Amino acid sequence: MAGVIESLRNDHSRITKLLDALERQMAAFEDGRTLDFDILDGILYYCLSYPDLHHHPLEDLIFDRLKERNPGALEGVRDLREEHAALAEKTRKFAAAIESVEQDIPLERSAIQEVAVEFLSAYRRHIMMEEKHFFPAAQRSLKPEDWAAIGAQLKPIEDPLFERREDQRFSAIYEDIIAWDQASMA
Numbered sequence: 001m002a003g004v005i006e007s008l009r010n011d012h013s014r015i016t017k018l019l020d021a022l023e024r025q026m027a028a029f030e031d032g033r034t035l036d037f038d039i040l041d042g043i044l045y046y047c048l049s050y051p052d053l054h055h056h057p058l059e060d061l062i063f064d065r066l067k068e069r070n071p072g073a074l075e076g077v078r079d080l081r082e083e084h085a086a087l088a089e090k091t092r093k094f095a096a097a098i099e100s101v102e103q104d105i106p107l108e109r110s111a112i113q114e115v116a117v118e119f120l121s122a123y124r125r126h127i128m129m130e131e132k133h134f135f136p137a138a139q140r141s142l143k144p145e146d147w148a149a150i151g152a153q154l155k156p157i158e159d160p161l162f163e164r165r166e167d168q169r170f171s172a173i174y175e176d177i178i179a180w181d182q183a184s185m186a
């Protein structure tokens with residue numbers, strides 16, 4: 001069932017759109033402009049509610065199955081469960097920093113930039129590792145019955161930002177991404 005990996009790759013390109021939006025925010029902030037908290041809230045809310053609750057748990061199930069089936073195939077793949085826990089921690093740390101700024105708690109600009117850079121580079125590195133090593137290993141080693149077992153453990157859910165689009169907390173980030181995509185195509 002190649003469809004699972006395809007949808008995980010699709011998630012990655014969507015997550016990358018959010019990371020790019022965050023990078024634009026941080027570049028503007030570095031130039032002395034103010035942060036758009038509606039956009040930042042949307043990015044963080046998305047990371048806390050979709051990758052952390054669906055995308056990463058699904059990858060964890062694939063990782064466990066692969067480890068059981070063919071541990072040798074995991075060469076170059078870091079411990080996904082640990083990486084996902086570390087990413088969730090970095091997301092919470094970044095969310096806490098943004099919350100402090102929103103509540104006017106004094107925080108050095110450099111401290112905000114530091115947690116943002118840490119979050120961004122960890123996410124990008126992690127996605128690259130999965131695309132380069134983890135997905136190909138899973139596609140090579142897992143059999144249709146493995147994919148069926150994985151699918152039975154976790155029901156697919158709609159992406160709350162790119163598919164469901166009901167939650168107003170995603171409005172600003174969605175508009176930002178659309179405007180950027182349109183400007184890039186023009």
Ligand SMILES: [Fe+2]
Binds near residue numbers: 008012127130
């Ligand atoms: Fe992933």
